[in-house]
Amino acid sequence: GENVEQHPSTLSVQEGDSAVIKCTYSDSASNYFPWYKQELGKGPQLIIDIRSNVGEKKDQRIAVTLNKTAKHFSLHITETQPEDSAVYFCAASTDSSASKIIFGSGTRLSIRP
């Protein structure tokens, strides 16, 4: 089955700097890659997603890149702000089983003022 690995597990960046979180997946059939942000005591919130027919997607300060050949995908947050502090999860699934999303183990992002 699918396995998603995520790193780093913790990341601390200065406010205003960029943060990058990287993930790899194992199942070449995976073609949908969502990213979730989870704040303390809350459920995960979808922040951006990408499908395998595109290599990059951007939404304001957030961008995601996908390298299908290498089975890598990454989240980039620019101009970080204190409210970006949270745990971020990458995930993967296939359209045929969009029911089952396989999550990475999470990255705790801290923004230093």
Added chain:
Amino acid sequence: GAGVSQTPSNKVTEKGKYVELRCDPISGHTALYWYRQSLGQGPEFLIYFQGTGAADDSGLPNDRFFAVRPEGSVSTLKIQRTERGDSAVYLCASSLGVAGGQGTQYFGPGTRLLVL
């Protein structure tokens, strides 16, 4: 509109007891999912409903876990003979459908279960 809601928000029980966790999906969403999240880990898939039927229950850890969705809306996750290892946050999510853009899953706040 209202998001996914889960009740109770916290549940403390004793080993061996039976618990029920409830999920109210977003109105109009046909698919509903249950995940379990242990401390410091990502959510792990348990079961998924399309309408009233369980389309995939491959993530349920054993036969002590069972879930229903009798009218295709609200779902209940039931855990029998709870064990300390069942302590976790149980997350529910719903999606409009399952194909393409309709499969985006929206999560509730979770139920924090503690088995003493």
